[in-house]
Amino acid sequence: MDLSSLPQHQKVATVAHVLREEIVLKGQYGTAGQLPTEPELMDRFGVARETVRRALQLLKDTGVVASVQGRGTFVRERPRRATLQRELRPQGGHVDRTDHGAEPWIPLHRGARWKRGTVPLALTECLCLDGKVAIWTSLLGDAKTGTPLQLARTYVPLHVVEKLPSIEEDSTGGAAVLKRLAATGPALSWQLEVGARMPEPAEASQLNTPIGIPLIQTLRITRQAGRVVEATESVVSSERFRIAYLMQDDSGTPDSSAERH
Known part of the structure; x- marks a missing residue:
C-alpha cells in the first residue's frame, strides 16, 4: 500500500x-x-x-x-453489554435494576462533600443556571465487584442553598435534596432527558472507559414555581450498558412484549 x-x-x-x-x-x-x-x-x-x-x-x-x-x-476484549431496566419515580428521579430485578449500584464515594463550582458549559443553556452552584459528585459501582460504572453530579443553585443551608451539610449528598425541596412550598415538577456525549479525560479515567467511547447521559431537571432548583446528570459507558424503559398497557400491567431499546 x-x-x-x-x-x-x-x-x-x-x-x-x-x-x-x-x-x-x-x-x-x-x-x-x-x-x-x-x-x-x-x-x-x-x-x-x-x-x-x-x-x-x-x-x-x-x-x-x-x-x-x-x-x-x-x-481489546470488549465488556459484555448489560441492560438497565429503568423505573421512573413519581417523586422525581429513577431507579436502575438489572434483568434479575436487583439494584446494580453501590456508592463508592467515601469522604465526598459538597463543593462550590459552576455548571459545565454544555449544560448551562438547558439548565438555565449560571454563576456559582453547589455540586455533589457521586461515583457508583457494581454491587458485587465495586467496579466504578456510573458517575453522577447534582447541581443546586445558590439561591436554593441560601434558603436551605443545611443541604451542604448533609453527608448523603444529592439524595436528600428533593425531599427537602418538596417540603419548602410549591410543588416540584421534573423533566428527564436521555442523550449521549463524549467523556472528559477525568471521566474516562474514573469509569475505566476509552476516551473515544460515548457516554449515555441522563439529565434530571427539577423545577419549583418555574425555576430550576436542582439538576442531576448521570453518565454510564455506552459500551457497557443499554437502557430499557418497561412499557405498560392501559390496565397498568407491564407489557412483556414491549420492544426494548
Missing part, C-alpha cells in the same frame, strides 16, 4: 481505518490477538513510526486495541 502521496493526517487515518476493518469486520486477529509490531506496520504501510503510533492511538481511544507494557498491542 503506497501512502507516500498523502498528507500526514490522511496517512494516520488510512492506517487506522485499514486496521479497524481487519479487527472489527474481518476478525483477522481474533478476539484478543496481538497486532503486528510497529516496525512490521511501518514496512507494510510504508510510513514512519510516528504515523503508526498515532494510528494505534486512535484505535486505543475508541477501545479497539489496548497496549500491554513490554508485550505489544492487542485486540
Whole structure:
C-alpha cells in the first residue's frame, strides 16, 4: 500500500481505518490477538513510526486495541453489554435494576462533600443556571465487584442553598435534596432527558472507559414555581450498558412484549 502521496493526517487515518476493518469486520486477529509490531506496520504501510503510533492511538481511544507494557498491542476484549431496566419515580428521579430485578449500584464515594463550582458549559443553556452552584459528585459501582460504572453530579443553585443551608451539610449528598425541596412550598415538577456525549479525560479515567467511547447521559431537571432548583446528570459507558424503559398497557400491567431499546 503506497501512502507516500498523502498528507500526514490522511496517512494516520488510512492506517487506522485499514486496521479497524481487519479487527472489527474481518476478525483477522481474533478476539484478543496481538497486532503486528510497529516496525512490521511501518514496512507494510510504508510510513514512519510516528504515523503508526498515532494510528494505534486512535484505535486505543475508541477501545479497539489496548497496549500491554513490554508485550505489544492487542485486540481489546470488549465488556459484555448489560441492560438497565429503568423505573421512573413519581417523586422525581429513577431507579436502575438489572434483568434479575436487583439494584446494580453501590456508592463508592467515601469522604465526598459538597463543593462550590459552576455548571459545565454544555449544560448551562438547558439548565438555565449560571454563576456559582453547589455540586455533589457521586461515583457508583457494581454491587458485587465495586467496579466504578456510573458517575453522577447534582447541581443546586445558590439561591436554593441560601434558603436551605443545611443541604451542604448533609453527608448523603444529592439524595436528600428533593425531599427537602418538596417540603419548602410549591410543588416540584421534573423533566428527564436521555442523550449521549463524549467523556472528559477525568471521566474516562474514573469509569475505566476509552476516551473515544460515548457516554449515555441522563439529565434530571427539577423545577419549583418555574425555576430550576436542582439538576442531576448521570453518565454510564455506552459500551457497557443499554437502557430499557418497561412499557405498560392501559390496565397498568407491564407489557412483556414491549420492544426494548
